[in-house]
């Protein structure tokens with residue numbers, strides 16, 4: 001058997017940078033609410049929303 005279950009951490013794709021990111025301990029409580037890989041991407045998405053609407 002090969003180690004299928006090494007660390008089966010959930011994964012999401014960041015809509016801003018398009019990169020997959022994995023569950024982190026600090027998101028333990030609100031992983032479901034986490035959308036972006038980092039604070040940076042989060043604020044970036046917000047900024048884009050603000051100016052992107054035309």
Ligand SMILES: [Zn+2]
Nearest residue numbers: 014017037041
């Ligand atoms: Zn990102």
